[in-house]
Amino acid sequence: MSAKKAGLLAGQVALITGSESGIGRETARAFCRQGAAVVLNGLQPARLEATRLALAAEGYQVAACLADVTDYAAAERLIATAIDTFGRLDILVTNASISMRAYFRDMTPEVFRQVLDSNVYGSVFPLKAALPHLVRAKGSVTFISSISALNGMPSGSAYCAGKAALANLAHTLRLELADTGVHFGVVHIGFTQNDPDKRVLDAAGQPVPIAHRSARWQKSQAEVAAIILRHVRRRKRRTVISALGQLILVVHTLLPRLGDWVVRTSQRRLRNFYE
Ligand SMILES: NC(=O)c1ccc[n+]([C@@H]2O[C@H](COP(=O)([O-])OP(=O)(O)OC[C@H]3O[C@@H](n4cnc5c(N)ncnc54)[C@H](OP(=O)(O)O)[C@@H]3O)[C@@H](O)[C@H]2O)c1
Secondary structure (H helix, E strand, O other), X not given: OOHHHHOOOOOOEEEEOOOOOHHHHHHHHHHHHOOOEEEEEEOOHHHHHHHHHXXXXXXXXXXXXXXXXXXXXXHHHHHHHHHHHHOOOXXXXXXXXXXXXXXXXXXXHHHHHHHHHHHOHHXXXXXXXXXXXXXXXXXXXXXXXXXXXXXXOOOOHHHHHHHHHHHHHHHHHHHHOHHHOOEEEEEEEOOEOOOOOOEEEOOOOOEEXXXXXXXXXXXXXXXXXXXHHHHHHOOOOEEEOOHHHHHHHHHHHHOHHHHHHHHHHOHHHHOOOXX
């Protein structure tokens, strides 16, 4: 069968962290449509099982592993699920993340650590456990970041710091592991529709809903999933989603003071946009 008929990812195995909901779930669906077998992951047993059942009912090859990716032993279990179920691992997308809505001066140190850990160690630990398999497959690693990591965002200190760290990590690993043939890339996501039950942490660590934002400014989860799929297929180093993301990148590089002025003066409006 031609690659087109079988799907562009036919024969490949992908693991997407935090894929029981949101962008991760739609990315899993997009990869499945292209013929990949996909390992799903998340923290909530009922939601994870519901996502697995939905994709299996669509006729896709899926497995699921309940695992907190900030726990190295759990990350090892997650990778073992891919190997034990499908025999190999070609693609890792580190998508699991906790976001926040809190100013640095108000946050407890524990909340800062929780948000940072989910974004940094939540990517590092699955990758560390998966690396031998990815090297064997000359596979692909994509860290999901945010356009807020390109310039910083008031009320997002730990989140932005964690997401920005991923870009440097990808670059360093690309240099260190150049001879392995493994792809390391980063996708900076912008305003995207959220699941209705999505929560972010406030300064005290309480989960709070995201304020409503106009659909006009947002991409759908399926659109973002298609962009992540293209990024992986083309083994791109960096994908910055949306015209706003591109604009932030240019202004941050060429006119950083202007960029800061715009963010400060439009803070209230921008506050609920990025995560
Ligand atoms: N939506 C946007 O506008 C936007 C913008 C820029 C970047 N992004 C990035 O896109 C990615 C997906 O975001 P989303 O909007 O789809 O959010 P989401 O619906 O909250 O998805 C994140 C998933 O990761 C899970 N998770 C969190 N910590 C975990 C851990 N330690 N171990 C395993 N799973 C964990 C969450 O589970 P719980 O719900 O149980 O915590 C949730 O299922 C994230 O990396 C986010 O930062 C999103």
